[in-house]
Every structure is written in structure tokens, then in C-alpha cells.
Amino acid sequence: MVSFLEWIDGLGAWAPFLFILIDMLVVVLVLPGVIFTLGAGFMFGILRGSLYVIIGSTIGATIAFLIARYFFSKRATGFFLGHPKLKLVNDEFKRAG
Numbered sequence: 796m797v798s799f800l801e802w803i804d805g806l807g808a809w810a811p812f813l814f815i816l817i818d819m820l821v822v823v824l825v826l827p828g829v830i831f832t833l834g835a836g837f838m839f840g841i842l843r844g845s846l847y848v849i850i851g852s853t854i855g856a857t858i859a860f861l862i863a864r865y866f867f868s869k870r871a872t873g874f875f876l877g878h879p880k881l882k883l884v885n886d887e888f889k890r891a892g
Contacts, residue, residue: 800834811839811847818851823859828852 803810803817814835821828835844863871875881 796830796834800831800838804838811843814838814847815851815854818848819855819858822852822855823862825859 803813806813818828818831818835820826821831832848835848838844839847875885
């Protein structure tokens with residue numbers, strides 16, 4: 796992992812863009828990103844590293860939300876409606892808004 800972070804750091808001006816892209820993938824694929832996040836602080840400094848992590852994580856979370864919403868919504872609805880207790884909760888949310 797350290798050699799990978801060193802490789803990214805050696806890319807110069809492209810390093811932040813690649814880091815953000817990889818951070819997005821880490822979030823979407825639900826991979827542990829602690830070492831990667833800490834590496835951002837060492838590579839770019841605390842402020843810039845934090846900014847890159849926030850940007851990558853936010854975009855990744857948005858992509859993950861859109862994937863879940865548009866590709867898995869019917870499956871999740873079927874799961875909720877197939878279990879009586881979950882259906883009750885779903886009905887209460889519909890009624891109460």
C-alpha cells in the first residue's frame with residue numbers, strides 16, 4: 796500500500812485527480828479506506844489531503860446512492876414488502892410521510 800501511495804505521489808499534478816478517483820471507487824465498492832485516507836495526509840498535507848478525501852468520499856457516496864436508487868430499488872422494495880414487520884414499518888412511513 797505504501798508503494799502504491801508513493802506511486803500516486805510521484806504523478807505530480809495528476810496525483811490529486813487520481814487520488815480522488817480511487818477514493819470514489821473505495822467508497823462505491825465499500826472497501827476499507829483508512830490507510831488510504833491517512834496516506835492523503837502524508838502525501839498532500841493535512842488540509843489538502845482532507846479536502847481530497849472529502850471530495851472523493853462525497854462523490855463516491857453520491858454515486859453509490861444513485862446506483863442503489865436506480866438499480867436496486869425494486870429489489871429492496873420486494874424485500875421490505877416480503878417481511879411482515881418491515882412491511883408494517885414501511886406502511887407507517889407512508890402514512891405519516
